[in-house]
Amino acid sequence: MVRKYLKPGNPASSKTGKFGDLKPAEPAAWRDGVPLIGDDQVYVVKHGTVYHPGWCQAVADKWATAPRGLQVAMAADVGARTPCRECVRLLKVATSPPAQMGQAPSPEPKPSDWVVPLRVIGLAHGILFLAAGPEHRARLRETAVEPATPLYVGGQRDGMVVRLDAGRAEPLLVVQMDPRATFRDGPYQARLRDPLQRSASKPFAVACIEPAPEP
Ligand SMILES: [Zn+2]
Numbered sequence: 001m002v003r004k005y006l007k008p009g010n011p012a013s014s015k016t017g018k019f020g021d022l023k024p025a026e027p028a029a030w031r032d033g034v035p036l037i038g039d040d041q042v043y044v045v046k047h048g049t050v051y052h053p054g055w056c057q058a059v060a061d062k063w064a065t066a067p068r069g070l071q072v073a074m075a076a077d078v079g080a081r082t083p084c085r086e087c088v089r090l091l092k093v094a095t096s097p098p099a100q101m102g103q104a105p106s107p108e109p110k111p112s113d114w115v116v117p118l119r120v121i122g123l124a125h126g127i128l129f130l131a132a133g134p135e136h137r138a139r140l141r142e143t144a145v146e147p148a149t150p151l152y153v154g155g156q157r158d159g160m161v162v163r164l165d166a167g168r169a170e171p172l173l174v175v176q177m178d179p180r181a182t183f184r185d186g187p188y189q190a191r192l193r194d195p196l197q198r199s200a201s202k203p204f205a206v207a208c209i210e211p212a213p214e215p
Helices: 011-015 057-065 085-095 098-103 134-141
Strands: 029-031 034-036 041-045 070-074 115-124 127-132 150-153 156-165 172-177 188-193 204-211
Touching: 029 156, 057 070, 057 085, 085 188, 085 204, 115 134, 115 172, 127 134, 127 188, 156 204, 172 204
Parallel strands: 150 204
Antiparallel strands: 029 034, 041 070, 115 127, 115 188, 127 172, 150 156, 156 172, 188 204
């Protein structure tokens, strides 16, 4: 707001420099008051030197402590900022095939504990409903959906997980499809991870949803 009153070349505007204010972008969506980024957007904090292509611990902490300092910006505008390493790591975990989970350096429980098979229950008005089989419903009830949880198909973000309806006899994962995405019918799976939000009351969180590997 103040910026438009600054004349070009004014020291005050150049002082913000490469890592200063970015032009805030309108988030692709909102969920429970949380701004969600689109494919071409990132999270930034004022005067930070990194940008966040996902919802990492740093973003979750910022949101918890000073939400007004968390901004959505266009990825094309990040300038000299570098990608957050934690975001890059999470993205790798979310997009690598499950078979590689066992090779992860950190000690993990059985890989099968971190994957919940899902089947398509319905698709209406761009909203996709996914359910787990009876043997996985208990796990799904212990799982939280944190902001900016993607649905990946072929490495593309085709949608965002909106919520998990855990109160029902058959818990449902609800996904808002990207209007540009082509719906892929077939089995899916939820990849789980530890929750990022300190306030999380459940032991698991959804890292991403992806097509189940071919048998
Ligand atoms: Zn990050």
